Amino acid sequence: AQSVTQxxxxxxxxxxxxxxxxxxxSYGATPYLFWYVQSPxxxxxxxxxxxxxxxxxxxIKGFEAEFKRSQSSFNLRKPSVHWSDAAEYFCAVGTGGGNxxxxxxxxxxxxxx
Amino acid sequence: xxxxxxxxxxxxxxxxxxxxxxxxSLDFQATTMFWYRQxxxxxxMLMATxxxxxxxxxxxxxxxxxxxxxxASLTLSTLTVxxxxxxxxxxxxxxxRDSLFPDTQYFGPGTRLxxx
Numbered sequence: 001a002q003s004v005t006q007x008x009x010x011x012x013x014x015x016x017x018x019x020x021x022x023x024x025x026s027y028g029a030t031p032y033l034f035w036y037v038q039s040p041x042x043x044x045x046x047x048x049x050x051x052x053x054x055x056x057x058x059x060i061k062g063f064e065a066e067f068k069r070s071q072s073s074f075n076l077r078k079p080s081v082h083w084s085d086a087a088e089y090f091c092a093v094g095t096g097g098g099n100x101x102x103x104x105x106x107x108x109x110x111x112x113x
Numbered sequence: 114x115x116x117x118x119x120x121x122x123x124x125x126x127x128x129x130x131x132x133x134x135x136x137x138s139l140d141f142q143a144t145t146m147f148w149y150r151q152x153x154x155x156x157x158m159l160m161a162t163x164x165x166x167x168x169x170x171x172x173x174x175x176x177x178x179x180x181x182x183x184x185a186s187l188t189l190s191t192l193t194v195x196x197x198x199x200x201x202x203x204x205x206x207x208x209x210r211d212s213l214f215p216d217t218q219y220f221g222p223g224t225r226l227x228x229x
Contacts, residue, residue: 032216043119043206044157044220051216090156094216100147101218103156 002027002093006104013081014112021076021107023091032094033074034101035065039087047089050074061085086111116140117209119221126197127229134192134224136207143209146190147218148182151204163190187212197228 003026013019025031032051036044048059055067065076074091088108092101116139126132136146144165149157161182162170169182179201181193190209194201204225208218 034217036220041223041225043117043222044208046217046219049217094218100159100162102159105156 002031002095002102004091004093004102004104006089006091006107008107009105010108010110012110012112015083016080019076019078019081019085019109021089021091021109023074023076023104024072025074025091025093026072027093029095031074033065033067034092034094035059035063035074035076036090036092037061037087038090038106044090047076081109081111083111083113085109115211115217115219117207117219117221119205119207119224121224122222123225123227125227125229128198129196131193131195132197132226134194134205134207134226136190136192136209136221138188138209138211138219141209141211141213142187143190144187144212145210145215146184147208147210148180148190148192149206149208151206151223153204157206160192194226197226199228202226202228 005024034049035047038044047063048057050057050067058064063078088106090106091104094101118137120135146163148160151157160175163182163184165184171177184190206223208220
């Protein structure tokens with residue numbers, strides 16, 4: 001069975017600073033990997049996804065993520081954080097065909113002005 | 114594109130009553146929808162997979178007689194919490210898989226259920 005680990009429960013960064021959120025996965029086959037963002041009391045918005053091909057994927061809102069098979073990681077990055085990026089970020093792994101997703105426990109991002 | 118709506122966004126009900134939550138894909142057809150439950154400050158837990166025109170598949174530990182799922186059309190799935198109790202209070206989120214692009218799930222805004 002697949003699993004996802006997000007080691008950081010909370011992260012605080014200053015506005016304008018760079019950001020990296022960690023995600024490690026466990027899955028026997030080639031994973032389908034996703035990053036979602038959730039604002040308080042809201043559903044999840046897809047930031048980016050990786051299925052195959054170029055291991056560096058670009059997403060919305062200036063986010064990117066890099067798939068590293070050797071490290072079983074799919075870390076999310078942003079070069080310059082904005083105050084509006086404060087939210088909960090979830091990494092997820094899925095099986096092929098868009099079947100069930102397994103989510104990590106999430107990382108709460110706080111942005112200091 | 115790829116917008117999913119949920120109704121209601123929040124609901125308060127008395128213990129013992131039933132509550133129905135709707136999930137709609139607004140601009141695409143979804144043969145498959147998913148229902149998740151999220152407790153405060155926790156991750157999403159998949160409850161069931163809903164397929165249009167067939168019975169839902171429930172995850173282990175989820176009572177299918179308590180959480181009734183109906184996927185009557187390609188754009189609508191409903192979750193009915195029957196005989197609700199305070200422990201059913203939670204944030205329920207649905208997602209839908211675009212039939213044309215099935216590898217990605219798009220999430221609704223969620224429904225906050227409070228059972229008194």
